[in-house]
Amino acid sequence: MTAKGSRVRITVPPMVRLDVSPDVVFDATPSLFTLDGRVDVPWARIVVHDLPESAVGVSSDVVMLNNDLQPETPQTASIPINSNLTVHVGNNVRIDAFGLKARLTGDLKVAQDKQGLGLNGQINIPDGRFRAYGQDLLVRKGELLFSGPPDQPLLNIEAIRNPDATEDDVIAGVRVTGTADEPKAEIFSDPAMPQAEALSYLLRGQGLDSNQSDSAAMTSMLIGLGVAQSGQVVGKIGETFGVSNLALDTQGVGDSSQVVVSGYVLPGLQVKYGVGIFDSLATLTLRYRLMPKLYLEAVSGVDQALDLLYQFEF
Template sequence: LPVPSIAYRIDSFPAAALAPIFPETLRWQSSINGEVEFTSTDKGPKGRIALDAGEGRFELLLENEWQNLSYETLTAELDLKPDEADLSVRFSGPQLGKLSVDMTLDPTEEDRTIEGQFKLEGLDIALAGIFTGLEEVAGEINGEGKISGPLMKPLVNGKIALTNGRVVDPRLPLPIEEVAVTVLLDGYSANISGRIKSNARSEAQIEGEVDWQDAPGGEVHITGDRLPFSVEPYARLEVAPDLTIAFREGALRVEGRIEVPRGDIKIEGLPEQAVSVSDDEVIVGAEPEKPLVQSMDMDVTVVVGEDRVSFVAFGVTGDLEGTLRIGKDMDTRGTLQLVNGQYEAYGQELELRRARVLFVGSLAQPYLDIEAIRKVDAVVAGIRLSGPAQSPTTEVFANPDMPQSDALSYVILGRAPRGKTEDGQMSKAALSLGLTQVNKVTGQIGEGFGIRDLALEAEGSGDQTSVVASGYLSDELSIRYGVGIFEPISTVALRYDLGRFFYLEAASGLAASLDIFYTRDF
């Protein structure tokens, strides 16, 4: 009987024709050449498959832009024998370095045992910058090792090392000027050791182990000293971590200590808060994704200000110190306080008699306990801020007791009000102080009624002091409604912008009016 055999030759087959089997975010541009020889013998199959993709490139779709990944060599050769199969792969490129893999497989065994080796030379990790969007990534990976065991679950032994690493991006809180990492592969586990330097006087050490024999998991210990940590544009700190991070079967555990001995915190304004998606959001027709981290257990102590951490924000200056303990689900206990503090308000520098931020629950929901005072002879007057940070209560107080307007006069002027005019001005200031607390809630209420940027403010002085609510019904049409504090007079006004310099206003109060106004800045 004739011996069945096959012989094929492939010339300039376009790799783009394989697009249907690739994800939509990956394209392959190349020409493939090859030979296929196969013979069926009494002892088993025998043959050879050789493919050469020559020079080419892979194109990756990242953030709606196609990124090119060029290579110079891509070959694969498979030699078939009745009792074994030998595979050889060669892959190289200007950024990819050189990768070689040689393996032998025994097809007669049930678990398809393999024996082989790999070698990686000069892999430039600048490629990571393409995938992560980081400004600059540098470094080189080299390694070699052996592969053995079942085909579907091989053991890997060897060594992989990253040298001359560097990561630069203004969005990163920790600059990485130098990084070196060594990974020792030992079957189904690996030992990791490395160091990170951010400048000449700082260094972090990383030691740990990961394994993947059953459920992937591992533990990493991170220590460091004088690491520069930034939260732009608010804080520049030096930190000293001593943390252990462990992960197993969806459970993350973080424990240890972080010291923040020195640094500067300066807050000139907070960004508008974005509306986050609810945790119970359900997308109809989409299979819910199982999160990688399903639970997080923490026991981390944070010590602030052992040297000096300066704090400047919203007129408050001082040195921050204290200790926090962060537990499971970010439950936080502890106190941060300002020492040697001053508070500038109404053009005056007030002494911070007490300035504490108390944590008795969620890290994102602290409580404030702040008293800023001014001493004038035997009178102590001040402003007290207390309650949840999201909606604190502001109170003007004095010792001995006196009307709030008188206490505020001591805070602002350093004396009691003189006459009805100053008393009215202090009433207006006290009123404005209270209104600032409700403006956030007022804005939310206004949105519910279709009024944008609804706000409350105090206007006028003395007997003419009033509370005014204002907001926008559209981009051109705004509304104002005022109620007198000392006189029972209410006014309502509609204003319509006619262009850059003109607007029309209709008002009703003690008298009705319709006016057109021309404004110009000089």
């Protein structure tokens, strides 16, 4: 059976709207479904709403239980499906997701067999903007490389600050590499310079001033960016040692910035230990929940304090 069409509108609420022009051949036997051909996507709009900061991904070792509290058996098609499709992404396909607003083009090979669904090919970002570090950055290069599972593309994206708004003819930007579930972001510049200097050009369009507080602010921000990318690793370490919600973070600004590790050693008892980035002064904080929204907090550092805290929303 052959299926052909031109600009058939498909909507997948609430994120995807697209027009497809299929030219595929479908062959069915009692033991196998086979799908071959080509699908053009001349137009599409993909909008992915931002997730809350507290959202976490589902672990690969999660076991789903049925109503009888027994592990669910993965559902499989009663008749195997083999597919070999070429998907052409046209010039009017746009995405708005996680700070990226861009146009997409490229070609993908879609293959499915008893091993599962796989994608091979490359999606390019010829133009777009990326919201990061409080800036609307211009996408200078964007590539998504697929070679296997569809949810594991390799990223190679560079987004730069508008050169017209940057002094000294410096190009400063962010380079994102790695896989989609564990991307790595780094700051770069042309010409090459120290990270704190490059960050200053990225955020402010100019280099660091000579005063120490300016440099300290950029250095503490860089440390904070590195700490933020280590969150998943730190959480797994905490689970190993029985500490729940173990987190590594930064707090304070400038010369008073600290790297802080925190976690719950007992239900309701949180321990924080912070070390100054520039002065190496340590602070130990114990916070115990007496009742919902009421906490007793003890702080030991340069100063000693015992506080009774009440948390409320307005």
